Amino acid sequence: MAIEGADIVKAAAFLGAGICMGLGAIGPGVGEGMAAAKACEAIGKNAKEAGLLTRTMLVGQAVSESTGIYSLVIALLLLFVV
Amino acid sequence: MEFYLQDWVPMASYIGAGLAMGFGAIGSAVGEGYTASEATVAISRNPKISDDILKMMLMGQAVAESASIFGLVIAMMLLFSKFPHQTWITVSVLLASGISMGLGAIGSGIGSGITAGSACKGLARQPGFKDSIQMNMLVGSSVAQTPAIFSLVTSLILIFSDFSSHPVSPTWAAILGAGFAAGFGAVGSGLGDGLVAGAACEGAARQPLAAKTTLSTMFLGMAVTETTAIYGLLVSFILIFREVPATDALAPAMALLAAGLCMGIGAIGPGIGEGFTARSAVTWIARNENHTADITRVMLVGQAVSESTGIYSLVIALVLIFVV
DSSP states (O other): OOOOHHHHHHHHHHHHHHHHHHHHTHHHHHHHHHHHHHHHHHHHHOGGGHHHHHHHHHHHHHHHHHHHHHHHHHHHHHHHTO | OOOOHHHHHHHHHHHHHHHHHHHHHHHHHHHHHHHHHHHHHHHHHOGGGHHHHHHHHHHHHHHHHHHHHHHHHHHHHHHHOOOSSOOHHHHHHHHHHHHHHHHHHHHHHHHHHHHHHHHHHHHHHOGGGHHHHHHHHHHHHHHHHHHHHHHHHHHHHHHHOOOTTSOHHHHHHHHHHHHHHHHHHHHHHHHHHHHHHHHHHHHHHHOGGGHHHHHHHHHHHHHHHHHHHHHHHHHHHHHHHSOOOOOOOSHHHHHHHHHHHHHHHHTHHHHHHHHHHHHHHHHHHHHOGGGHHHHHHHHHHHHHHHHHHHHHHHHHHHHHHHTO
Protein backbone atom coordinates (compact mmCIF):
# COMPACT_ATOMS: atom_id res chain seq x y z
CA MET A 1 0.00 0.00 0.00
CA ALA A 2 1.62 3.18 -1.19
CA ILE A 3 0.72 6.16 0.95
CA GLU A 4 1.97 9.37 -0.60
CA GLY A 5 2.19 12.87 0.82
CA ALA A 6 -0.80 14.35 -0.99
CA ASP A 7 -2.92 11.32 -0.11
CA ILE A 8 -2.18 11.49 3.59
CA VAL A 9 -2.88 15.23 3.65
CA LYS A 10 -6.26 14.66 2.01
CA ALA A 11 -7.02 11.80 4.40
CA ALA A 12 -6.26 14.06 7.36
CA ALA A 13 -8.49 16.81 5.91
CA PHE A 14 -11.42 14.37 5.58
CA LEU A 15 -10.94 12.99 9.07
CA GLY A 16 -10.62 16.52 10.43
CA ALA A 17 -13.83 17.60 8.71
CA GLY A 18 -15.78 14.67 10.16
CA ILE A 19 -14.49 15.19 13.69
CA CYS A 20 -14.97 18.96 13.44
CA MET A 21 -18.64 18.76 12.48
CA GLY A 22 -19.32 15.86 14.85
CA LEU A 23 -17.88 17.45 17.99
CA GLY A 24 -19.08 20.89 16.95
CA ALA A 25 -22.68 19.66 16.87
CA ILE A 26 -22.74 18.62 20.54
CA GLY A 27 -22.71 22.04 22.18
CA PRO A 28 -25.37 23.81 20.12
CA GLY A 29 -27.61 20.73 20.28
CA VAL A 30 -27.56 20.60 24.08
CA GLY A 31 -27.59 24.38 24.55
CA GLU A 32 -30.49 25.07 22.21
CA GLY A 33 -32.41 22.24 23.82
CA MET A 34 -31.95 23.89 27.23
CA ALA A 35 -33.12 27.23 25.87
CA ALA A 36 -36.23 25.60 24.41
CA ALA A 37 -36.85 23.70 27.65
CA LYS A 38 -36.93 26.95 29.63
CA ALA A 39 -39.18 28.51 26.99
CA CYS A 40 -41.68 25.66 27.46
CA GLU A 41 -41.50 26.20 31.21
CA ALA A 42 -41.97 29.95 30.91
CA ILE A 43 -45.00 29.54 28.63
CA GLY A 44 -46.42 27.03 31.09
CA LYS A 45 -46.14 29.68 33.81
CA ASN A 46 -47.26 32.67 31.77
CA ALA A 47 -48.94 31.69 28.53
CA LYS A 48 -50.03 35.26 27.75
CA GLU A 49 -46.49 36.14 26.75
CA ALA A 50 -46.09 33.14 24.41
CA GLY A 51 -45.17 35.31 21.42
CA LEU A 52 -42.52 37.30 23.28
CA LEU A 53 -41.07 34.15 24.85
CA THR A 54 -40.91 32.28 21.54
CA ARG A 55 -39.15 35.25 19.94
CA THR A 56 -36.61 35.45 22.76
CA MET A 57 -36.03 31.71 22.56
CA LEU A 58 -35.39 31.86 18.82
CA VAL A 59 -32.95 34.79 19.12
CA GLY A 60 -31.06 33.00 21.89
CA GLN A 61 -30.95 29.77 19.94
CA ALA A 62 -29.74 31.58 16.83
CA VAL A 63 -26.76 32.91 18.80
CA SER A 64 -26.12 29.46 20.26
CA GLU A 65 -26.31 28.00 16.75
CA SER A 66 -23.41 30.15 15.57
CA THR A 67 -20.70 27.77 16.80
CA GLY A 68 -22.43 24.92 14.96
CA ILE A 69 -22.31 27.01 11.80
CA TYR A 70 -18.60 27.77 12.38
CA SER A 71 -18.03 23.99 12.55
CA LEU A 72 -19.99 23.51 9.35
CA VAL A 73 -17.95 26.21 7.59
CA ILE A 74 -14.65 24.73 8.76
CA ALA A 75 -15.77 21.23 7.74
CA LEU A 76 -16.75 22.45 4.27
CA LEU A 77 -13.45 24.34 3.96
CA LEU A 78 -11.55 21.17 4.90
CA LEU A 79 -13.54 19.13 2.39
CA PHE A 80 -13.53 21.42 -0.63
CA VAL A 81 -10.98 24.24 -0.27
CA VAL A 82 -7.77 23.17 1.45
CA MET B 1 7.37 -7.48 12.89
CA GLU B 2 5.03 -9.35 10.61
CA PHE B 3 1.26 -9.39 10.81
CA TYR B 4 -0.68 -12.63 10.49
CA LEU B 5 -4.43 -12.67 9.96
CA GLN B 6 -4.94 -15.74 12.15
CA ASP B 7 -3.54 -13.76 15.12
CA TRP B 8 -5.39 -10.55 14.42
CA VAL B 9 -8.90 -12.02 14.14
CA PRO B 10 -8.99 -13.45 17.70
CA MET B 11 -7.27 -10.31 18.97
CA ALA B 12 -9.95 -8.12 17.42
CA SER B 13 -12.73 -10.33 18.78
CA TYR B 14 -11.32 -10.05 22.32
CA ILE B 15 -10.94 -6.29 22.10
CA GLY B 16 -14.41 -5.99 20.55
CA ALA B 17 -15.92 -8.08 23.35
CA GLY B 18 -14.18 -5.92 25.94
CA LEU B 19 -15.48 -2.73 24.34
CA ALA B 20 -19.03 -4.11 24.03
CA MET B 21 -19.30 -5.15 27.67
CA GLY B 22 -17.09 -2.46 29.19
CA PHE B 23 -18.82 0.54 27.65
CA GLY B 24 -22.13 -1.34 27.71
CA ALA B 25 -22.00 -1.61 31.50
CA ILE B 26 -21.74 2.16 32.11
CA GLY B 27 -25.25 3.29 31.21
CA SER B 28 -27.33 0.63 32.95
CA ALA B 29 -25.29 0.89 36.14
CA VAL B 30 -25.59 4.67 36.35
CA GLY B 31 -29.28 4.55 35.45
CA GLU B 32 -30.15 1.84 37.96
CA GLY B 33 -28.21 3.65 40.64
CA TYR B 34 -30.26 6.77 39.94
CA THR B 35 -33.45 4.69 40.16
CA ALA B 36 -32.42 3.26 43.51
CA SER B 37 -31.55 6.71 44.86
CA GLU B 38 -34.95 8.09 43.85
CA ALA B 39 -36.66 5.01 45.30
CA THR B 40 -35.01 5.53 48.71
CA VAL B 41 -36.04 9.17 48.71
CA ALA B 42 -39.57 8.15 47.72
CA ILE B 43 -39.80 5.57 50.52
CA SER B 44 -38.63 8.11 53.08
CA ARG B 45 -41.38 10.43 51.88
CA ASN B 46 -44.11 7.79 51.95
CA PRO B 47 -42.98 4.70 53.91
CA LYS B 48 -46.46 3.15 53.96
CA ILE B 49 -46.25 2.08 50.32
CA SER B 50 -42.64 0.91 50.44
CA ASP B 51 -43.58 -2.45 48.87
CA ASP B 52 -45.13 -0.78 45.82
CA ILE B 53 -42.14 1.55 45.43
CA LEU B 54 -39.72 -1.37 45.70
CA LYS B 55 -41.65 -3.27 43.04
CA MET B 56 -41.69 -0.23 40.77
CA MET B 57 -37.95 0.23 41.30
CA LEU B 58 -37.16 -3.40 40.41
CA MET B 59 -39.39 -3.35 37.36
CA GLY B 60 -37.77 -0.16 36.09
CA GLN B 61 -34.28 -1.45 36.79
CA ALA B 62 -35.05 -4.63 34.86
CA VAL B 63 -35.86 -2.56 31.75
CA ALA B 64 -32.74 -0.42 32.26
CA GLU B 65 -30.66 -3.59 32.61
CA SER B 66 -31.63 -4.79 29.13
CA ALA B 67 -29.18 -2.36 27.44
CA SER B 68 -26.23 -3.95 29.22
CA ILE B 69 -27.61 -7.44 28.54
CA PHE B 70 -27.45 -6.59 24.83
CA GLY B 71 -23.78 -5.72 25.42
CA LEU B 72 -23.23 -9.04 27.20
CA VAL B 73 -24.86 -10.98 24.35
CA ILE B 74 -22.66 -9.29 21.74
CA ALA B 75 -19.55 -9.80 23.88
CA MET B 76 -20.34 -13.52 24.19
CA MET B 77 -20.98 -13.80 20.47
CA LEU B 78 -17.67 -12.11 19.69
CA LEU B 79 -15.82 -14.37 22.11
CA PHE B 80 -17.28 -17.72 21.09
CA SER B 81 -18.42 -17.44 17.46
CA LYS B 82 -16.47 -18.96 14.64
CA PHE B 83 -15.94 -16.55 11.78
CA PRO B 84 -15.76 -18.22 8.35
CA HIS B 85 -14.25 -16.43 5.34
CA GLN B 86 -11.68 -14.51 7.38
CA THR B 87 -10.14 -11.52 5.68
CA TRP B 88 -8.63 -8.33 7.07
CA ILE B 89 -12.17 -6.91 6.97
CA THR B 90 -13.14 -9.43 9.68
CA VAL B 91 -10.78 -7.62 12.07
CA SER B 92 -12.57 -4.37 11.42
CA VAL B 93 -16.03 -6.02 11.67
CA LEU B 94 -15.27 -7.46 15.11
CA LEU B 95 -13.98 -4.16 16.47
CA ALA B 96 -16.88 -2.22 14.93
CA SER B 97 -19.60 -4.46 16.35
CA GLY B 98 -18.08 -4.12 19.82
CA ILE B 99 -17.86 -0.33 19.49
CA SER B 100 -21.42 -0.09 18.17
CA MET B 101 -23.01 -2.13 20.96
CA GLY B 102 -20.86 -0.79 23.77
CA LEU B 103 -21.35 2.90 23.04
CA GLY B 104 -24.97 2.34 22.02
CA ALA B 105 -25.93 0.92 25.41
CA ILE B 106 -24.76 3.99 27.39
CA GLY B 107 -27.60 6.39 26.62
CA SER B 108 -30.48 3.94 26.85
CA GLY B 109 -29.27 2.54 30.16
CA ILE B 110 -29.07 5.97 31.79
CA GLY B 111 -32.33 7.09 30.16
CA SER B 112 -34.39 4.11 31.29
CA GLY B 113 -32.97 4.48 34.79
CA ILE B 114 -34.05 8.13 34.93
CA THR B 115 -37.55 7.13 33.83
CA ALA B 116 -37.82 4.49 36.53
CA GLY B 117 -36.51 6.91 39.18
CA SER B 118 -39.15 9.47 38.26
CA ALA B 119 -41.82 6.77 38.41
CA CYS B 120 -40.80 5.94 42.00
CA LYS B 121 -40.92 9.64 42.88
CA GLY B 122 -44.36 9.96 41.33
CA LEU B 123 -45.69 6.87 43.09
CA ALA B 124 -44.74 8.28 46.50
CA ARG B 125 -46.71 11.43 45.67
CA GLN B 126 -49.79 9.76 44.19
CA PRO B 127 -50.11 6.07 45.27
CA GLY B 128 -53.69 5.90 43.99
CA PHE B 129 -52.62 6.21 40.37
CA LYS B 130 -50.10 3.40 40.45
CA ASP B 131 -51.40 1.80 37.25
CA SER B 132 -51.11 4.84 35.03
CA ILE B 133 -47.65 5.70 36.43
CA GLN B 134 -46.51 2.14 35.86
CA MET B 135 -47.90 2.11 32.33
CA ASN B 136 -46.10 5.37 31.49
CA MET B 137 -42.89 4.00 32.94
CA LEU B 138 -42.98 0.71 31.04
CA VAL B 139 -43.95 2.29 27.70
CA GLY B 140 -41.52 5.19 28.10
CA SER B 141 -38.51 3.19 29.20
CA SER B 142 -39.12 0.64 26.44
CA VAL B 143 -39.07 3.44 23.86
CA ALA B 144 -35.88 4.74 25.52
CA GLN B 145 -34.32 1.32 24.83
CA THR B 146 -34.83 1.62 21.07
CA PRO B 147 -31.51 3.42 20.37
CA ALA B 148 -29.69 0.53 22.10
CA ILE B 149 -31.70 -1.86 19.92
CA PHE B 150 -30.55 0.05 16.81
CA SER B 151 -26.97 -0.55 17.95
CA LEU B 152 -27.72 -4.21 18.63
CA VAL B 153 -29.16 -4.62 15.13
CA THR B 154 -26.10 -2.96 13.59
CA SER B 155 -23.76 -5.20 15.59
CA LEU B 156 -25.65 -8.34 14.57
CA ILE B 157 -25.72 -7.31 10.89
CA LEU B 158 -21.97 -6.72 11.04
CA ILE B 159 -21.31 -10.09 12.68
CA PHE B 160 -23.49 -12.11 10.31
CA SER B 161 -22.74 -10.39 6.99
CA ASP B 162 -20.19 -11.86 4.64
CA PHE B 163 -17.79 -9.15 3.49
CA SER B 164 -15.20 -11.50 2.02
CA SER B 165 -16.01 -10.44 -1.56
CA HIS B 166 -15.52 -6.72 -0.74
CA PRO B 167 -12.19 -4.96 -1.34
CA VAL B 168 -10.25 -4.72 1.94
CA SER B 169 -9.49 -1.04 1.44
CA PRO B 170 -11.66 1.04 1.90
CA THR B 171 -14.27 -1.43 3.28
CA TRP B 172 -12.42 -1.72 6.62
CA ALA B 173 -12.88 2.01 7.21
CA ALA B 174 -16.54 1.97 6.15
CA ILE B 175 -17.24 -0.84 8.65
CA LEU B 176 -15.47 0.98 11.50
CA GLY B 177 -17.34 4.15 10.58
CA ALA B 178 -20.64 2.25 10.70
CA GLY B 179 -19.80 1.07 14.21
CA PHE B 180 -19.11 4.62 15.39
CA ALA B 181 -22.24 6.02 13.70
CA ALA B 182 -24.58 3.47 15.27
CA GLY B 183 -22.81 3.51 18.64
CA PHE B 184 -22.29 7.23 19.35
CA GLY B 185 -25.54 8.02 17.54
CA ALA B 186 -27.57 6.13 20.13
CA VAL B 187 -26.13 7.92 23.18
CA GLY B 188 -27.98 11.23 22.96
CA SER B 189 -31.37 9.88 21.93
CA GLY B 190 -31.38 7.15 24.57
CA LEU B 191 -30.64 9.66 27.32
CA GLY B 192 -33.08 12.24 25.93
CA ASP B 193 -35.93 9.73 25.57
CA GLY B 194 -35.44 8.71 29.18
CA LEU B 195 -35.76 12.32 30.37
CA VAL B 196 -39.04 12.74 28.46
CA ALA B 197 -40.54 9.51 29.78
CA GLY B 198 -39.49 10.42 33.33
CA ALA B 199 -41.36 13.71 33.05
CA ALA B 200 -44.45 11.82 31.86
CA CYS B 201 -44.31 9.55 34.94
CA GLU B 202 -44.04 12.54 37.28
CA GLY B 203 -46.71 14.37 35.32
CA ALA B 204 -49.17 11.49 35.66
CA ALA B 205 -48.62 11.66 39.42
CA ARG B 206 -48.90 15.43 39.69
CA GLN B 207 -52.02 15.80 37.58
CA PRO B 208 -53.70 12.43 36.96
CA LEU B 209 -56.55 14.04 35.01
CA ALA B 210 -54.12 15.30 32.37
CA ALA B 211 -52.59 11.84 31.88
CA LYS B 212 -53.83 11.44 28.32
CA THR B 213 -52.47 14.78 27.07
CA THR B 214 -49.22 14.16 28.92
CA LEU B 215 -48.81 10.77 27.29
CA SER B 216 -49.45 12.04 23.78
CA THR B 217 -46.97 14.91 24.25
CA MET B 218 -44.48 12.38 25.56
CA PHE B 219 -44.78 10.31 22.39
CA LEU B 220 -44.44 13.37 20.17
CA GLY B 221 -41.39 14.62 22.07
CA MET B 222 -39.75 11.20 22.09
CA ALA B 223 -40.32 10.74 18.36
CA VAL B 224 -38.45 13.97 17.61
CA THR B 225 -35.71 13.10 20.12
CA GLU B 226 -35.27 9.74 18.42
CA THR B 227 -34.53 11.25 14.98
CA THR B 228 -30.79 11.74 15.43
CA ALA B 229 -30.35 8.08 16.44
CA ILE B 230 -32.17 7.20 13.23
CA TYR B 231 -29.75 9.39 11.24
CA GLY B 232 -26.92 7.42 12.88
CA LEU B 233 -28.54 4.12 11.91
CA LEU B 234 -29.12 5.38 8.37
CA VAL B 235 -25.49 6.42 7.90
CA SER B 236 -24.25 3.13 9.34
CA PHE B 237 -26.49 1.13 6.96
CA ILE B 238 -25.24 3.19 4.00
CA LEU B 239 -21.66 2.52 5.09
CA ILE B 240 -22.29 -1.22 5.53
CA PHE B 241 -24.29 -1.95 2.38
CA ARG B 242 -22.87 0.45 -0.20
CA GLU B 243 -20.48 -1.08 -2.72
CA VAL B 244 -17.20 0.83 -2.70
CA PRO B 245 -14.57 0.64 -5.45
CA ALA B 246 -11.23 -0.85 -4.39
CA THR B 247 -8.47 1.68 -3.76
CA ASP B 248 -4.97 1.75 -2.35
CA ALA B 249 -5.16 5.37 -1.31
CA LEU B 250 -5.79 6.38 2.28
CA ALA B 251 -8.04 9.38 1.62
CA PRO B 252 -11.21 7.53 0.40
CA ALA B 253 -10.98 5.18 3.38
CA MET B 254 -10.62 8.07 5.84
CA ALA B 255 -13.60 9.84 4.24
CA LEU B 256 -15.83 6.84 5.11
CA LEU B 257 -14.46 6.54 8.65
CA ALA B 258 -14.91 10.29 9.15
CA ALA B 259 -18.51 10.11 7.88
CA GLY B 260 -19.33 7.59 10.58
CA LEU B 261 -17.60 9.59 13.32
CA CYS B 262 -19.22 12.83 12.16
CA MET B 263 -22.78 11.48 12.20
CA GLY B 264 -22.27 9.48 15.38
CA ILE B 265 -20.75 12.23 17.54
CA GLY B 266 -22.96 14.87 15.92
CA ALA B 267 -26.10 13.01 17.01
CA ILE B 268 -25.25 13.19 20.73
CA GLY B 269 -25.94 16.88 21.36
CA PRO B 270 -29.28 17.27 19.55
CA GLY B 271 -30.53 14.02 21.13
CA ILE B 272 -29.84 15.28 24.66
CA GLY B 273 -31.02 18.82 23.95
CA GLU B 274 -34.32 17.75 22.38
CA GLY B 275 -34.82 15.45 25.36
CA PHE B 276 -34.43 18.43 27.75
CA THR B 277 -36.95 20.39 25.71
CA ALA B 278 -39.56 17.65 25.59
CA ARG B 279 -39.09 16.89 29.30
CA SER B 280 -39.86 20.45 30.20
CA ALA B 281 -42.82 20.56 27.81
CA VAL B 282 -44.33 17.38 29.28
CA THR B 283 -43.77 18.63 32.85
CA TRP B 284 -45.49 21.93 32.19
CA ILE B 285 -48.37 20.47 30.20
CA ALA B 286 -49.08 18.28 33.20
CA ARG B 287 -49.20 21.41 35.38
CA ASN B 288 -51.02 23.67 32.97
CA GLU B 289 -53.06 21.58 30.58
CA ASN B 290 -55.02 24.59 29.26
CA HIS B 291 -51.99 25.81 27.36
CA THR B 292 -51.09 22.50 25.71
CA ALA B 293 -51.24 24.02 22.23
CA ASP B 294 -48.83 26.89 23.02
CA ILE B 295 -46.38 24.63 24.85
CA THR B 296 -46.44 21.92 22.16
CA ARG B 297 -45.83 24.51 19.46
CA VAL B 298 -42.84 26.05 21.22
CA MET B 299 -41.51 22.57 22.00
CA LEU B 300 -41.57 21.58 18.33
CA VAL B 301 -40.02 24.87 17.18
CA GLY B 302 -37.29 24.60 19.82
CA GLN B 303 -36.56 20.98 18.97
CA ALA B 304 -36.40 21.81 15.27
CA VAL B 305 -33.74 24.46 15.92
CA SER B 306 -31.85 22.08 18.21
CA GLU B 307 -32.01 19.44 15.46
CA SER B 308 -30.22 21.70 12.99
CA THR B 309 -26.69 20.76 14.07
CA GLY B 310 -27.63 17.08 13.76
CA ILE B 311 -28.72 17.81 10.20
CA TYR B 312 -25.43 19.62 9.47
CA SER B 313 -23.64 16.45 10.65
CA LEU B 314 -25.83 14.32 8.40
CA VAL B 315 -25.05 16.60 5.44
CA ILE B 316 -21.29 16.48 6.07
CA ALA B 317 -21.46 12.69 6.51
CA LEU B 318 -23.34 12.25 3.23
CA VAL B 319 -20.91 14.61 1.44
CA LEU B 320 -18.01 12.52 2.81
CA ILE B 321 -19.64 9.31 1.57
CA PHE B 322 -21.00 10.36 -1.82
CA VAL B 323 -19.21 13.52 -2.99
CA VAL B 324 -15.55 13.69 -2.03
